[in-house]
Amino acid sequence: MFPALTKYRHAFLIGLQSNIVYRWTFGVRAVFSVFHLAFVFILWGAAYKGQATIGGFDLNQTLTYFVVLLLMQFFIGAFNEDYQISEEIRNGLINQFLLKPINYYLYRFSIFVAARLVSGLLALVPLLFAFPLLRDYLVFPDETWRILLGVPAALMAAIIQFTIAYCFGLLTFWFLEIQSFVILSLAIETVLGGQMFPLDLMPAWFFRISQFLPYYYQMYFPSAIFTGRLDQAQAIEGLALQLFWVIALLGIANFLWRRGLRRHTAVGG
């Protein structure tokens, strides 16, 4: 068991180094995200004029939700993993993994973890600069169960994020260009993952349906636990459904990998 872990530890360390090379790219993206936060603050600040609550939450609670969402994006969100995997399949770099006793999913996942560690820490930099402006808006509920349930929710969200990106990457076995699929799915994910607005502001039936889809567990779910938008019963039910999606997506990824390899012709390499 442990020698197997060593392999992936090395993959993680190499991933760490190669992602530190892209520190500027991540840093620049983080700065843009803080500007996006300004957009969010201005828009919702104006929408809240003349009313204390929207959907049962006050302005500060909603703004805190968006700040947590931003942090989540950099700590657990998939960036261009789909594209990297797609490239490896296309130029035949993937062939080497077929000959070695290494699991491609775990190898890629180790690199993903390293990348999120780098991008997450870098995102903290502009947020720290903005902190004096943000401080007065941040309000967090103080129940401890929120941390206890929120942390596993965030970890499973990371697995879901990565696995969906991984599956999109594997589509390269069938399609030459996956970019448009990825951006199409990103648009859906932006809405159903609660990145555009908190999902609880949607009509009740829509909110309920979204809870059965994987997107809900990518972003909205952990952020909503941390920021007090879900109660304990909803959080526990959600964790069960989230676990179901983790298993289901891992199954799909495995299926695509097996099927894809049958079509794979190992060009280049």
Added chain:
Amino acid sequence: MSLLSYLRIWLACARYSVVRTMMFRFDFIMWSLVEFLWMAVNLLLVAVIYAHTDEIAGWSQYEMLLLVGTSMLVQRFIMGFFWSNLFEFARNVRSGHFDFFLAQPGNPLFMVSTRKLDLDGLANTVVAVGVIIYAVRQLGLEPSLLQIGSYVLMIGCGILIHYGALLAIVSLTFWLGASQGIEGSYFTLMEFSRLPREAFRGAANLIFVWLLPAVVVSNVPARTLLHGFEPQHLLWLAVTTAVWFALGVTVFNRGLRRYASASS
């Protein structure tokens, strides 16, 4: 070269783009769908907020829709005519392929900016116009010819402003070299054009309304349809257009002097 020959070059590029699009029909449909979905996402945001409130900074739901539609229209034109040209220009500067453009017998800026059209971006201008007309109908507006004429003119100014800003941003590649995703700042900036001017206060007002051209681009045309023609607003837009177009061209030309090709 005369203006006529530039027009001929542009038409040849346009024809080539159409032929190319016809060849990759599936791609065209997919990308049109992608852009369409993103527009729908932004419209959904408006719908969701107005399900919970009656006004944002004094703008009613359909007034806001008109504003968002206007902002989309300008952005669709930029996507259709210039985005991928300027994006590739930055990439070519990095790789040294930019040499090829300098070797052509024409103004380098023209050659760089007009190489191809993205028909999927242009296809979605129809959707943006649809959104605008729908909002105008819902508001019960009956714009005069003067209003419509100045609206169209103002959209033209908006395109020039966006073009200038985008050109200034991507021309920074001459100095920065490596790609750090600076092109993304254009989208970050233009996100603010979907907000009503009255929502900006304090420092945000100074930065986004006065220093950067994000707000003026969409708010002035939308106001013209809503509240009639206001000469001082047209003047504001005209000055902004001159400043940002000049800025883009200046940064480009300054950068051009620094360009020393790359290993290739």
